[in-house]
Amino acid sequence: MKLVKNSFFFRSCLAISLLLSVSTISKAQEGTKKLSANVVLGVPATFFSIKSKPVGIYTASVRYSLNKSLSFEAKLTSNTFYNNATGNPKKTKLDGTVSDVLSYRTPVYGLNAVVYYNLHNIFGLNKRPESKFLPYVSLGAGYNMYKPWIIYTNGASSRATSFGKPYRDYQIGIGTRYYVNANIDLLAGAEYHISETYYLDGFKEKTNPGLDQYLNFYAGVSVKLGAKPWNNLIDWSHKNIENPNENPKVYSKWALDGTIGLPILFSPVGYNFTGMFGLGLRHSFNRAMGLQFNYNYGKVAGNQDISGTPKKGTPEYVKDFSTSLSQLTLRAYFNVLNLTSEPQARRDWNHYAILGAGYISAKGSASFADGTSNKGAALSTSPGIQNIIIGYEARKYLKHNLDLIGGIDFSYNQTKYLDQGYLTANLDNHIYIHTGVTYKIGTSKDKEHIDWSYQNYNNFKDKKTTIEQVPVIEKPVTEEPKIDTSKMVIAPVEPIAPAAPVAVEPAPVPAPVVVAPTPTPAPTPAPVVVAPTPKPTPTPKPTPAPKPVVAPDPKPSExxxxxxxxxxxxxxxxxxxxxxxxxxxxxxxxxxxxxxxxxxxxxxxxxxxxxxxxxxxxxxxxxxxxxxxxxxxxxxxxxxxxxxxxxxx
The missing domain is CATH 3.30.70 (Alpha-Beta Plaits)
Structure with missing residues (x-):
């Protein structure tokens, strides 16, 4: 098919589209959560006439759960079956047996539909919300495109220049999901594939041919779009908790990564100092997991002293080499410290485990022991050299929009040609030791990136408020409590009669008046609380006793x-x-x-x-x-x- 002739560009666009679509769907999904996106890496055990070397089968898929038990998935797959060292000796006449093949290489691209059935009811897991495992069985079918290239022991070769008619592929499998948190599951399982073709190894035996079949062992990550602990993906609805009705915390989720560092190729030819740089666009789905579309460019080089007359094609035959690498990968980032819980306060460091896959395009120059050399030789074929990435990265928080990066990537490369000494048992793998910076898109002093989430985080934006504008109260001055006399109940008191007048004898006017001594008046008695005079009713009610008045403490104690x-x-x-x-x-x-x-x-x-x-x-x-x-x-x-x-x- 000419539409996919430039498959390397096609894959790049596909990876970016997947990254953007997953982000968009996760925002749009409302109500019961039913969508999940998966990234999976498989390693097949092949049952071909000529077995393939260990390769990776890369899968990206979207799954829709109809209900708690049944779900459908659409997935894209990509891999390359190959064997570049069958060990068969050269011969002049081919006889239609596996001894005719010197090497082969077959890129395969597939589009499949899969049905999953969860086994939680069978194992009683539906009634055990504490369980983190969800086993399932699967059944699927699809169409795969392939483009075989085979080299025979007599020197002849056969290479398809375009994709031919797609072949049907059927699969049956079993696996399990592991609940990490409301947003992430881990996947692991096995699928048995029956392919309606003889040519995945590029060869059909003359007698007793058999269809090419393989068993794919896989592991991966599932991102449950929009799920929350109180609104899990419907498959995990038995794990729902009560909704705390908290205000949502708003985070930035996009970031640009730039790195520079040293690539080191594991080659017997030797090592020369070179450099590499990388650019990455990363989207974090939650605090624990994100996907990055990454591009690295750099050179690897080496040289050695030649002694004797080494065999052509061996590492000993190469005097020096310099190879340019253009590497395009899709990577999953796991924020290790955030996988199980969220910190109460923001950390200063985050640590990431990285798993990814992609392709390398390589061109190189070399000089050899016999005095010959080449320049700009193509060391890879379209779409490129498959590679698997395993890495570690540490990030230091600098400010709301910048992080410092330091890390190492190991690239498992399915080629022996990067140092141009291809007659060897070892693949040309390399590592990339790097440092760099991350620019966190859309952040501000009031908005953090979700990788740095923490429980005490908030988005309060009123930075104009100062301590002087906040309602405050000083410690109150201690005062004696006041008594409200209007609410006191006091029994009526009988009035005290005035003292009776003292009688005095009359006396003549001129004579002095003699007055009988007046007795000293008694001191005024204190008010006596007495019951009020009962009303003239047949059954008078007694007056209640007065409430005691308690004198307040002059100063309350501390x-x-x-x-x-x-x-x-x-x-x-x-x-x-x-x-x-x-x-x-x-x-x-x-x-x-x-x-x-x-x-x-x-x-x-x-x-x-x-x-x-x-x-x-x-x-x-x-x-x-x-x-x-x-x-x-x-x-x-x-x-x-x-x-x-x-x-x-």
Whole structure:
């Protein structure tokens, strides 16, 4: 097919399209979650007339779950079966047996539809939400395109220049999913493939030919699009938890990576210092996993001293070489520390495990022991040399939009031609030791990249608020409690009669008046509380006894900590709720709820005379830290949160 003649470009566009489509679908999916995207790497055991060397089968797919048990998947596959060292001796006449073949190489591209049936009911896993395994069986079929190239022992060759008629491929399999978190599953299993062709090894035996079949052992990653712990992919609906109804945290998910470093080829010819650079576009689906479309370009080189007369094509025959590598890969990134839990505060370092695959296009120059040389020789055929990537990378947080990168990639390359010494048992694998930077797209001081997610993260954007604008309360001055006399109940008191007048004898006017001595009046008695005079009713009701009036303490004592509530520990206290002292149980219930959200709330009152309980999410002497937590409280708990300033005495 001419439409896929430039398959290397076709694969590149396909990988980018998959990356973008998965991101778009994950945003659009609503309600019950039914979509997942998978990236899988397989290693087949072949049952061909001439067995293939170990290769990788790369798979990208999208799966739709109809219900908890049944799902459908559409998948694209790519691989190259080859054997470049059959060990058959040269001969002049071919006889139609496997001894005719010196080497072969067959690129294969497939489009398949697969049906999956989950076995959770059979194993009772539907009633065990704590179980993380979900076994399944699968059945599928599809069409594959291939383009064989074969070299015979008599020197002749046969090479298809375009893809011929697709052949049908049938598959049956078994596997299991492993629940990492609401967004990620790991996959592992095996598929048996029956191919309606004899030519995956480029050869059909003259007598008793058999169809080419193989058993593919695979492992991979499934990204469950839009799933949450309270709204899992429907396959895992038995693991749903209660929705906490929290405000969603907004993160950036795209990043550009740029690296520079040293490539080292494992070659017996030797090593010369060279360089390599890389560019990558990465999308993180969640805090634990992302996909990257990566391009690396660089050179590998080496030289050695020649002694004797080495055989042509051996590594000893190569005097020096220089090979340019153009490497295109799709990689899965696993944020190791975030796989199982989210940190409470942002880390300074993240560590990643990397698994990927792709193709290498290579051109090289070399000089040989016999004095000959070549320049710009093509060392790969379209679409390129298959390679599998296993790597490690560490990232240091520099600022909201920049990270520092350091890491190493190991490339398992299915070729022996990179050093042009191809008559050897070992493949030409290489490593790439690199450093670089990451530019996190769409971040700001208020918006982090999801790789750096943490429980205390918030998106509060009101940076104009200062401590002077926040409602605050100083520690109250202790005052004697006032008595409201209007509400006092006092029994009526009988009025005291005035003293009777003292009789005086009359005396003549001129004579002095003689007055009988007046007795000293008795001191006025204290008010006596008596019952009121009963009303003239047939059945008078007795008057209740008066309520005692308690004299207030002149100065309440300072608060003493108890097991129930504690005093503020520091000056600045971010208050999110207040309660009457009689509502301690309600306060404690809210305290437990906030603790589950990652806060560390405390309950206190300032003195034993206070009838107010206050709940603070932090008590600190650092004003900036208090402001940061106030912003978070207003975003995630209560927009009316405020700061209480406590002055220790």
């Amino acid at each position: 608060y003493v900590a108890t097991d129930d509530v504690t005093p503020p520990m520091a000056k600045y206290n971010v208050i999110v709720a207040c309660y009457n002292v009689s509502k301690l149980s309600v306060a404690k219930a809210n305290q437990a709820k906030l603790s589950k959200k990652g806060f560390e709330p405390s309950i206190y009152r300032t003195s034993t005379g206070s009838k107010m309980l206050r709940m603070a999410i932090i008590s600190t002497d650092d004003k900036n830290e208090a402001m940061q937590n106030l912003r978070r409280a207003r975003k995630e708990i209560d927009p009316n949160s405020w700061i209480y300033i406590y002055n220790k005495q």
